[in-house]
Amino acid sequence: MAVLVVFNLIALVSFAQQGGVKDESMKDALRPYEILATDAIGNPTFIDFISTKVKSDDTSVYEFLKTIYGFDENTTFVEKEGSAKEQNGIFSKKLFQHYKGIKVEWGQIVVTYKDGFLRSVNGHFTPTKNSRTVPLTPVDNAIKNTIQKIGAEEYAWENMYLQKMLREETQNPKATYYPTAELLLMDKNINEGETDVRLVYKFDIYALSPESHKEYFVDATTGEIVYEESLIMHVGGSGDTRYSGKQTFETQLFNGSYRLHDYTRGNGIITYDLRGNDGYAPFWDFTNSDVNNWWSSAVYNNAARDDAALDAYWGAEMTYDYFLEKHERNSWDRNGARIENYVHSSIDNTRIADWSRNNLSTVGKIRYGDNDELDGNPWTCIDLVGHEFGHDIEATTSQISSFNNYEGGALREGLSDIWGAMVKFYAKPLNTSIYAHGSDVSAFRNMSQPNLHSDPDTYQANHWVFEGNTTNLYPNHTNSAVLSHWFYILAEGIQQQMQ
Numbered sequence: 001m002a003v004l005v006v007f008n009l010i011a012l013v014s015f016a017q018q019g020g021v022k023d024e025s026m027k028d029a030l031r032p033y034e035i036l037a038t039d040a041i042g043n044p045t046f047i048d049f050i051s052t053k054v055k056s057d058d059t060s061v062y063e064f065l066k067t068i069y070g071f072d073e074n075t076t077f078v079e080k081e082g083s084a085k086e087q088n089g090i091f092s093k094k095l096f097q098h099y100k101g102i103k104v105e106w107g108q109i110v111v112t113y114k115d116g117f118l119r120s121v122n123g124h125f126t127p128t129k130n131s132r133t134v135p136l137t138p139v140d141n142a143i144k145n146t147i148q149k150i151g152a153e154e155y156a157w158e159n160m161y162l163q164k165m166l167r168e169e170t171q172n173p174k175a176t177y178y179p180t181a182e183l184l185l186m187d188k189n190i191n192e193g194e195t196d197v198r199l200v201y202k203f204d205i206y207a208l209s210p211e212s213h214k215e216y217f218v219d220a221t222t223g224e225i226v227y228e229e230s231l232i233m234h235v236g237g238s239g240d241t242r243y244s245g246k247q248t249f250e251t252q253l254f255n256g257s258y259r260l261h262d263y264t265r266g267n268g269i270i271t272y273d274l275r276g277n278d279g280y281a282p283f284w285d286f287t288n289s290d291v292n293n294w295w296s297s298a299v300y301n302n303a304a305r306d307d308a309a310l311d312a313y314w315g316a317e318m319t320y321d322y323f324l325e326k327h328e329r330n331s332w333d334r335n336g337a338r339i340e341n342y343v344h345s346s347i348d349n350t351r352i353a354d355w356s357r358n359n360l361s362t363v364g365k366i367r368y369g370d371n372d373e374l375d376g377n378p379w380t381c382i383d384l385v386g387h388e389f390g391h392d393i394e395a396t397t398s399q400i401s402s403f404n405n406y407e408g409g410a411l412r413e414g415l416s417d418i419w420g421a422m423v424k425f426y427a428k429p430l431n432t433s434i435y436a437h438g439s440d441v442s443a444f445r446n447m448s449q450p451n452l453h454s455d456p457d458t459y460q461a462n463h464w465v466f467e468g469n470t471t472n473l474y475p476n477h478t479n480s481a482v483l484s485h486w487f488y489i490l491a492e493g494i495q496q497q498m499q
C-alpha cells in the first residue's frame with residue numbers, strides 16, 4: 001500500500017510540473033479526480049475519480065476529455081464495436097480517437113462509469129492539431145513500392161492454394177492476400193517526448209519466400225516506410241507426439257492461432273497437411289488455438305491421426321539440430337535450406353515416406369503416407385524423418401548414382417538408414433531399438449540383424465539381390481543392409497565372423 005501511495009504522489013507531482021490540464025478555468029469545476037499516470041509528453045493516461053462528479057453521457061465525457069487534452073472540434077471519438085461491458089454495476093467502453101474523421105493509430109481511451117458518473121479514464125491520446133489529412137502519394141504506389149522494397153520471390157496472393165484456402169475460410173470468393181490499405185494518423189514518436197504525427201497508409205504484406213509477414217506504415221505524403229511490425233511471432237509449443245511421448249517444439253503465432261512453422265532453424269521447418277492428396281498440393285496448416293499452445297493427444301490423436309504430424313515436425317527439428325551440432329552442417333545444403341514436411345499423403349504403400357527436390361530448389365520436401373493398408377500408423381517416426389532428410393544430403397554431396405538400384409542406390413539407402421539411426425539416438429538416447437529402422441511404426445529393417453527381414457549382412461551373401469533379378473522391385477532397400485550392418489558393427493565395436 002505504501003508503495004502505491006508513493007507512486008501516485010510521483011505521478012501527481014510530475015504531471016503538475018508539466019502543466020497537464022489545458023483549460024485552467026475548468027480545473028476546479030471538474031474536481032475531484034486524480035491523475036495517476038502520464039505519458040512521455042505529459043498527457044494523462046490514467047485518471048481516477050475520487051468522488052463521481054463527471055457525468056457519463058457522451059457529451060459530458062467529450063467535454064471532460066477536451067478539458068484534459070485540449071483538442072478542438074476536429075477531434076471525435078468512436079466507440080469500439082462490442083467494447084461496452086458491464087460487471088457488478090460498473091460499465092466500461094473503449095473509444096477510438098479520430099481527427100477529421102481519420103482514425104488515429106494507438107489513440108484509444110477506456111472509460112468506466114457507475115450510476116451515471118465516471119469512475120476512471122485511461123488510455124492514450126495523441127495530439128493531432130493541424131495535422132495533414134490529404135495524402136499526396138497514391139495508395140497503389142505506396143503498396144507497390146513497399147512490395148518492391150521487400151523483393152520476395154513469392155507472395156501469398158501469388159500462391160493459388162493459399163488464395164483458395166483463404167476464400168474457403170472467409171467464404172468470400174473474392175478474398176485475397178493482396179494488401180488493402182487503411183488511411184491513418186500515427187505518432188511516429190509515440191514513446192518519446194515530442195510528437196511527430198504523420199498521415200500514413202497501413203497495410204500488411206505476406207511474403208512466402210523468404211517468409212515475412214509484416215504490417216507497414218507508409219507516409220502518405222513522402223512515401224517513406226515510417227514503421228513496420230512483424231505479425232509473425234515464434235512461440236515455444238509442446239504436445240503429445242504419436243511415437244515419442246511429450247516433446248517441445250517451436251511454433252508460429254499466425255492470425256490468432258499457432259501453426260507448425262519454425263523459422264528459428266535455417267530458412268525454416270514447416271509441416272503441412274495433405275489431407276489424403278497424392279501430390280504436394282493442395283496443403284493446409286495444422287493449427288492450434290489453445291492458449292497454452294499445448295497440442296494434446298485428446299485433440300490431435302483424432303480420426304485423422306494428426307498427432308503423427310507432431311512426430312514429423314519435431315523429428316525434422318531434431319534432424320536439423322543433429323546435423324548442425326554433430327556435423328556443423330546447416331541443413332542439407334549447408335546453407336539453411338528449408339525443410340517442408342507433408343503429412344497424410346496417399347502415396348502408395350511401398351513408398352510410404354519419400355523426399356523430393358528439384359536441382360535448383362532450396363526446399364527439401366518430405367511426404368509421409370498414412371500406412372492405411374498396414375496398421376494405420378502414419379510413417380512419421382523420427383528415424384524415417386532422418387532417413388528422408390539424409391537423401392537430400394546424399395544428393396547434394398556424394399551424388400552416388402541411384403540409377404543402379406542394386407549397388408549405388410543401395411549405398412544411398414544404407415547411408416540414410418545410418419543417419420536415421422543417429423538422429424533417433426540423438427533425440428531419444430534411451431530408446432532400445434536404435435538399429436531397428438522404423439521401430440515406432442513396426443520395424444521393417446534391422447541394422448544389427450539384417451537377416452530378420454530377409455536382408456543381406458554381407459556383400460553378395462544370402463538375401464543379396466543380384467542385378468537382373470526382377471522379382472524384388474526395390475533391391476536398393478534390401479542390399480542397403482550391407483552398409484548399415486557394417487555401421488552397426490563399427491558403432492558397437494563387435495568382432496564378428498562375416499558370412
Ligand SMILES: [Zn+2]
Pocket residue numbers: 387388391413416
Ligand atoms: Zn530411402
